[in-house]
Amino acid sequence: MGRGTGEWPVIPGYRIESLLGSGGMGRVYLGRSSSGRRVAVKVIREEIAHQPDFRERFRREITSARRVSGAFTAPVVDADPDAEPPWMATLYIPGPSLDARVRREGPLAGKDLHQLAAGLAEALLDLHRAGIVHRDLKPGNVLLAEDGPRVIDFGVVRPGADSAALTRTGVAIGTPPYMSPEQVRAQRYTGPESDIFSYGSVLAFAATGRAPFEAADVYAVAYRLVHEHPDLAGVPEWLRPVLHQCLQKDPALRPSSADLLALLGVEVPEPAPPPAAPEQVVRSNGPRTPPPPPRTGRGRVRGRRSRRMLAAAGAVTVTAVLAAAGAFALLDDDGKDGGSKDKGAVGSAPVDGGRKLGDAYQPVNGGSPGGSAGYADSRGRKPSGWEPWEGGRDLTGCAYAGGSLYCAANDAVLQLAATTGAERWSRPLTGPVQPPAVSGGMVVVSDGEGLRGLSTSGGAERWSFSLPTPAKSFTVSAGIAYASTQTGSVYAIDAKTGHKLWAEQLNGGNTSFATGPRVRALGETGYLIGSTSGQDTEDAVRVVNRHGKTSAEHKLPEGGCAPDTAAVSLLQGSPVLDCLSYKDDQPALLHYAFAARSHTLTPLDADPRSGLAVQGGRAYVVAGQHLLVVDGEDKQVVGRVKLSDKAVADRMAIVAAGGRVYFGTHQGLYAVDPAEGKVVWNSETGSGPEQQTPPATPLVAGGVLFAAAPKGGWVSVDTRS
Incomplete structure (x- = not known):
């Protein structure tokens, strides 16, 4: 062809x-x-x-x-x-998608809604009788033909028997607002019951114009899917009992596709007339208006292709994003602060009208010497009762959970109140101490002797695990603490109990590492990134599951990754790697897709001075005097923001969160809006001394920046006020 x-x-x-x-x-x-x-x-x-x-x-x-x-x-x-x-x-099926029809003309009602419900039920019955699970049923995959709906796009359909193979590496397929709880958790088995849950969400959208677990971002959606009841306000009375059964959290309690037609019945209900304007009820949890269209054509950053304009438009893996140690731990008990009394923080701040969300910010999964990272953020996550503060001791990095900062100093770990900066407790450790992570009510930290699990409520040591040498790389994801040593050993530890899950000396297979690899993680899948030659270039990746079994080995192209610059994230549901690469001494961004085993190299016109922060399929890096926005998949620099001399230093750590990029030097703190193409906030002082050690990676919550102050200690400021 x-x-x-x-x-x-x-x-x-x-x-x-x-x-x-x-x-x-x-x-x-x-x-x-x-x-x-x-x-x-x-x-x-x-x-x-x-x-x-x-x-x-x-x-x-x-x-x-x-x-x-x-x-x-x-x-x-x-x-x-x-x-x-x-x-x-x-x-070819002429007719609009359900998504387009509802957004253009409003929700369906009466006979139209009943025809859709019955037609989709028959489609699922056809699928499930054939032993097929769709796994991505959503309004965009339903076409409205003249004679009834059609289910399309079998790109993620697999026979039911292959379900375990799909999820054994912690990767789930689906579209966030229409996924089932078991998909969000990336459970090993995802069967027909998952399609029934999605069916309920699709019909709720058709009847109301919104998904029943709609929220401000994908992280909040995932939390609602797992923990909260569906919002079925506006669903007709005849349909509501059916959707209640379909949207049960326990798959065993949901009806089968064969049951759906009996539940729907053959009588076609007539739509109820809309209430008059004076009688309309304003719901207490705020308006549910459709989201505004994505911004395009503003500043220097052009809008992305339509397939990536909205996060919900493509199939993505949620559990891996949420559990990765560069994001929010929404699905565990991490945000509960282990009994801390002060709840004046993100965990208690109302989001979408009063729903409470977990909130572990742990930027340790990004790629840079300073731990650059990317994660979601929204204004609703601003700590409740927060006031600006500064002072305290110098810190090397922090995690944020349940209204507290959990921070590392050179020889200690301490807890600070996010609202005031007050020190709650401090525990001496043997240096060097790496920035901690929070998981399952534990503060997991790596020091000079190994790994330790400390209570969030008072810092008491709950477990310890000795390593032969200090950890070269350390991260926590999905309740697993990974650590590697310079000699090539990798350990996986249960973050709650300290029990060893597995340990391996990586000296076999195609990715036989000459030195200890760096560890990145998405959900229960670990990515071991290292050098097979003993040189500085990291040229291979070994992918392992929770039990340490190698599921894939990847050889990176010539030039590989510069040391400790690799960031692993998800793009349209598939894991990808982005890193800085030098081939023939020319700087570039390497973008590697694990599933396709394909790569692109995007040349950079200046030497990088920071690590990478990756969010939403884009990589951010300071190169020369500019913050560059790089689309690795499309192989182009799509944005460029000029920075002042004071805003640039070597080995900078940057964070991408909530559509902005944050970073600090010893002369100031900065917030950049790439869509506007400019620095939108700074605290440039010019009085901070230049030092060999770069500032610690900052944290962001609702636009509130927690970062190392140019004059020493830490500072907390609102960059959006």
Whole structure:
């Protein structure tokens, strides 16, 4: 198969007429057969097609789609998994998606809503009878044809028997507002019950115009999915009992797809007339208006392609993001502060009208000598009762949970009140002490003797684990503390009990590390990044599960990663690595996709002076006199913000949070809005002495910045006031 006129591919037997859409796996075109029948042709991206075992997986997808081609799905017309690149044609279904229909014309009601509910129930029955679990049922994957709804996009459909294989590395597939709790937790088994939960969320959206677990960001959505009841206000009375059953947290309590039709009944209810304006009730938890459209065309940073404009538009893995030690630990008990009395912080600040969220900020999963990181932030996370403060001792870094900062000094760990900076407790340790993490009510810290678990409430030592040498790399994710030593040993410790899960001397396989690797983690999956040659360049990655079993080994391209600059994150649900790379002494951003085993190199026009902060598919780095915004997947620098001389220093640690980038030097603190293309806040003093040791990585909560002060000690300021 070759290229046709312009950008259209040539598909034997079909004339391509237009592009319908694109995604991470490929593009979908509108085509027409020789008989005039219109088809939707899915063409796989070349780099994906060359992935090992991909064609076999694509054959299974085609087989699955053919097995479920009933009245409420799009039947497969033709396919060629062996073509270059592979393709599949399904019957073209004219009609808008449910998402587009609701956003354009408002919620469905009466017969239209009942037809949708029954049609989707039949589609799921067809899927589940064939042994198929969709795993990404959402409004965008439902087309509204004249004769009823159609379920499309089987790109993440797998036979039910393969469920465990999908999640054994801690990676779940789905779209946040419509995922099930078991998907959020990345449980090993995700069965048909997960589709039933998504079905309930999709119908709630159709009936009200909003998802039942809607929240300000993906982290809050995930928390609500796991811990809170659905918001079904506005759902018709005849449908509400059905959705209550579908949205049970326990999969065993949900109805089967066969039960749904009986629950819905055959009687078509009429829509109730809308109440008059004076009788409308204002809900106590605030308005539920649709989110504003994404900003585009502002400043120097252009809007991203439509497939990445909204976080909910693509399938992403939530558990790995939340449990990674560079984000919020929403799904554990981390935000409870171990019984601390002062709750005047993020944990008690109302978000979306009073819901309480967990709040562990632990920026230790980013890639830089200073621990640069990226995580979500919103104005609602500003500590309640907070006032500006400064002072105290010099700190090397902090974690933030339950209204407290848990910080490392050279020879101690201490707890500070986030609202006032007051020291609550301090525990002496053997240096060097690395910035701690908070997990399961424990402050996990690495010092000169090994790892320790301290009580959040008073700093009492609950467990200790000795290491032969101080940890070279240390991180905590999903209740697992990972540590590696210079000699090449890697340890995984239960962060709550201190029990060893596994330990290994990494001297076998293709990624035989000459020295101890750096450790990054997403959920229960560890990424060991190191050098196989003994040189400074880190050129290999070994992926391990909770039990230490190697699931994959990756050799990075020539140039590899500069030492300790690798950041592992998720892009459209797939793990990716971004790092600084030097090939022939030319600086670049290396972007590596683990699933596709493909990479891009984006040249940088100046030497980097900071580590990387990665958020939302973009990498931020200070190079020369500019903060650069790099789209590694698209291989381009998409933004450039000029910085003053005082705002730039070597070995800077930067944090991307809530659409801004924060960092500090010994002469000031700074907040940059990349969309505006400028520094929007600074505390430049010019009086701080330049030192060899770079400032510690800052923390951000609702725009409140916690950072090392230029004159010493720490400071807390509101950058958005």
